[in-house]
Amino acid sequence: MVDIPITNIQPDRAAVASQWQLIWWAFRRHRLAMVALVVTVLMYIVALIPGFFAINDPYLQNARATFHPPQKLHLIDTENGFSFGPHYYPMKLTRDPETLAAIYKEDTTKRVDVQFFGRGYEYSVFGLFKTNIHLIASPDKTTPLLLFGADRLGRDVFSRTVQGSQISLSIGLVGVFFSLMLGIVLGGISGYYGGRIDFFLQRVIDFVLSLPTIPIWLAMAAALPQDWPATLQYMMITIILSLTGWAQLARVVRGRFLSLRTEEFVAAARLDGVRERRIIFRHMLPSFASHIIASITLAVPAMILAETSLSFLGLGLQPPTISWGVLLREAQNIRSIATAPWLFMPGCAVVVAVMALNLLGDGLRDAADPYNK
Numbered sequence: 001m002v003d004i005p006i007t008n009i010q011p012d013r014a015a016v017a018s019q020w021q022l023i024w025w026a027f028r029r030h031r032l033a034m035v036a037l038v039v040t041v042l043m044y045i046v047a048l049i050p051g052f053f054a055i056n057d058p059y060l061q062n063a064r065a066t067f068h069p070p071q072k073l074h075l076i077d078t079e080n081g082f083s084f085g086p087h088y089y090p091m092k093l094t095r096d097p098e099t100l101a102a103i104y105k106e107d108t109t110k111r112v113d114v115q116f117f118g119r120g121y122e123y124s125v126f127g128l129f130k131t132n133i134h135l136i137a138s139p140d141k142t143t144p145l146l147l148f149g150a151d152r153l154g155r156d157v158f159s160r161t162v163q164g165s166q167i168s169l170s171i172g173l174v175g176v177f178f179s180l181m182l183g184i185v186l187g188g189i190s191g192y193y194g195g196r197i198d199f200f201l202q203r204v205i206d207f208v209l210s211l212p213t214i215p216i217w218l219a220m221a222a223a224l225p226q227d228w229p230a231t232l233q234y235m236m237i238t239i240i241l242s243l244t245g246w247a248q249l250a251r252v253v254r255g256r257f258l259s260l261r262t263e264e265f266v267a268a269a270r271l272d273g274v275r276e277r278r279i280i281f282r283h284m285l286p287s288f289a290s291h292i293i294a295s296i297t298l299a300v301p302a303m304i305l306a307e308t309s310l311s312f313l314g315l316g317l318q319p320p321t322i323s324w325g326v327l328l329r330e331a332q333n334i335r336s337i338a339t340a341p342w343l344f345m346p347g348c349a350v351v352v353a354v355m356a357l358n359l360l361g362d363g364l365r366d367a368a369d370p371y372n373k
Contacts, residue, residue: 033363051123183249191257
């Protein structure tokens with residue numbers, strides 16, 4: 001018999017891994033969730049500093065670019081010789097001699113080179129300082145680059161969509177944060193103490209869940225004064241969405257607390273004289289934090305859709321505030337849709353964001369499930 005040194009034995013990684021490592025290893029096997037994670041991170045990076053990714057001033061009106069169609073970004077120029085480099089061609093407006101409909105054609109005789117990390121309009125970064133550096137910049141201010149076209153006032157739809165991501169994506173995070181606080185506190189108290197407290201809080205939760213969500217949103221949003229500043233409107237819409245979104249999370253937390261309060265580690269902590277607040281926040285909550293994170297990820301898309309719906313109906317955020325819902329109000333008119341179908345591009349951004357967050361939430365939920373390994 002040959003003795004094997006203990007130092008040569010490689011322990012099983014799963015046997016010594018933490019809960020978060022196990023979740024991450026399971027999550028990495030979910031390919032769609034990994035793609036959704038990349039898309040979500042990129043979208044929130046754009047929302048963090050939208051001015052850097054915008055090409056033109058999202059508030060600037062241009063009467064000469066009313067309903068201007070989207071422009072193509074070219075990499076190879078075969079019209080003026082043969083050369084490489086990102087560029088675009090300004091578009092000339094002509095009229096159909098019979099219908100007088102507007103027809104835009106590229107003027108290939110005028111090439112405009114695109115600059116990376118070039119200078120454009122000035123914007124604020126986190127409210128701390130101002131800069132005019134942009135990822136993509138056009139040196140020709142008379143014929144700006146309009147990747148998603150322009151709206152009825154000649155404003156750049158791409159830049160407005162990028163700028164609108166800041167509010168539409170952040171309102172989901174802020175709203176879910178408030179819902180999380182209410183859900184954990186009330187659900188934790190209900191599940192940990194039980195008895196009459198549990199009965200009373202569950203009846204409150206039942207009442208909130210029985211309310212028709214959309215009419216409540218509409219009624220509360222319609223009660224907001226229209227002359228309030230944009231920041232105050234933003235906070236109130238966030239609170240409105242939070243007040244109707246905490247009950248489901250509270251019920252999940254309550255169920256987890258009911259199952260954990262009889263566990264041996266909780267009983268041991270009580271016998272050791274540990275205070276109840278420490279038992280709740282130090283021992284019980286971390287044991288199902290992964291489930292809470294998955295629930296949060298799935299709740300963010302609902303918040304984004306709710307804000308978009310309210311703003312689209314004119315009961316949420318109001319112009320000049322820019323959000324995806326506010327931008328989609330431009331597409332309410334059938335004539336506008338027929339003339340400029342690119343006004344639906346903010347709606348495409350909503351679809352991408354919601355799908356990415358839902359797939360990310362599904363992946364986190366599957367990875368956090370101890371029976372799905």
